[in-house]
Amino acid sequence: MATVDEFAHLxxxxxxxxxxxAEARIAHILTERWIQHATVDRLLGYLQEAFDQPPRERMENLLLLGESGMGKTMLIRKFERQNAVSFDEATGVQHRPVVVVLMPPQPTESEFFHRVLESIEAPSVRYWSNGGQLRTSAIRLLREIGARVLVIDEINSVLVGSPRQQRLFLQLLRFLSNDLRLALVGVGVPEARHALLSDTQLRSRFSDIELPLWTLGDDLRDFVTRLVWSLPLRQPSPxxxxxxxxxxxERSGGVTLGICKAVERAxxxxxxxxxxxxxxxxxxxxxxWHGVAAPGRGTRSQLRGIAVARRA
Ligand SMILES: Nc1ncnc2c1ncn2[C@@H]1O[C@H](COP(=O)(O)OP(=O)(O)O)[C@@H](O)[C@H]1O
Ligand SMILES: [Mg+2]
Incomplete structure (x- = not known):
């Protein structure tokens, strides 16, 4: 029989x-867990400020930057959960103040609005075939569900579009921010900055926030402590x-994913x-350390190549 003090280190x-x-504990380690840490605390504060601003002509938007595997997607999912509201029985409307959309591989308006409709679970998404109708329906639904913040994850995918596609997509973002009075949160690798730079008007409405690579310091010490704390080991770990x-x-290149993987495997x-x-x-x-490496240079340098080519 377990005593009260059993596993007091946890x-x-x-x-x-x-x-x-053992097997059940290993399965637990493999499930996704959210570990709060100093940087995400701060970033959640900025995201919440963006959320709390009243709808107005000129919304303050954010660009959340960080290397792949730093925890950007987990952070915005946390932000989404924090602002989730329950189903309104009276009106039958599911309010969704934070809508998270993953950028489509092709940065076109119709692919983008299909993603918006999918992420708010609108029925028969493919029914809206015509472009204008798609935009109107998506906007109507965003208003109906009370969307206040639209998060666009992997916004760096804009950079794979043709110059024309990129220009049109940035126009679309400007439209969403102005006319819909939604706060936009773009999320991506540091190169995502290039995606917005070409549109000066848009650029001035985005403030950068960053999930930087881990370095030695108290924040890392706290994070590792909390990470180990969350794992069901029967002895305290020094x-x-x-x-x-x-x-x-050193071995992870300061990337959260690598640190988590190594500690979980240990x-x-x-x-x-x-x-x-x-x-x-x-x-x-x-x-x-199998498969754990410093930031994925492959995709990043490819993206950088594209960005440079576009400007040339
Ligand atoms: N706050 C966190 N708590 C726990 N694990 C995290 C956290 N942040 C990142 N991770 C780990 O890093 C992995 C990558 O996170 P993800 O959000 O997909 O990164 P990104 O979107 O920046 O590429 C996650 O699957 C998880 O293992
Ligand atoms: Mg991600």
Missing amino acids: PMDVRPIARLE VDSAKLRAILV AMAAIRSGRERIELASFDDPEI
Whole structure:
């Protein structure tokens, strides 16, 4: 029988999980978890400010930048959850103050509005075949559901469009921001800046906010502590070590995804081996680092190439 103090090194909600058998605990480690940290705290504050501004002619928009794997998508999903409202039985309308859209691979107006309709779960999306009708329907629905913030994830995909497509897409964003009085939040890799630079009017309405690569410091120390804390290991892990943090930053290139992956794999190995804790030596195992690499240079330099070509 479990005692009250059992697994006192873990937060209350993780303790019951630590009692489960190995496979169930490993399954738990593999599920998605949200870990709050200082930077996302701050960024959620900016996002909330954008949300709280009253609808007006000139909305303040945000551009959330960060390398791939830094946690941008998780952050906006968190922001979406924070502002979710429940179904209104009286009117039968599902209010959705934050709408998150993933940029289509082709930055065209019709693909974009199809995505908008899909993300607000509008029925029979493909029914609106004609462009103008699609725009009208999407805008009507956005108003109906009480959308206040439209988040466009992977906004850097604009850069793969032809110069004409890019120009038209930026015009569309300007229209959404002016006429719909929605706050826009663009999300993307740092090159996404280029996507907006060519439209000066639009550019001046976006403030950049950033999820920077991790460096050594107190924020990282907190993040690693909380990350390890969230894992159902039966023994306390001595991970408050500058050396361990240096290894994590170096091997991951400072990318959240790599840090999380390495720590999670170390936790799974600790369960399988029966050691039940993570320590510095856990990270000697090359398996822990399989597929973990510094920021994906491939896609980024490709994008950079495109941006340069466009300006030339
Ligand atoms: N706040 C967080 N809490 C827990 N895990 C996170 C967090 N931020 C990032 N991660 C990890 O990093 C991975 C990549 O996050 P994601 O939001 O997809 O990054 P991006 O959109 O910037 O490419 C996630 O799957 C998760 O493993
Ligand atoms: Mg993402």
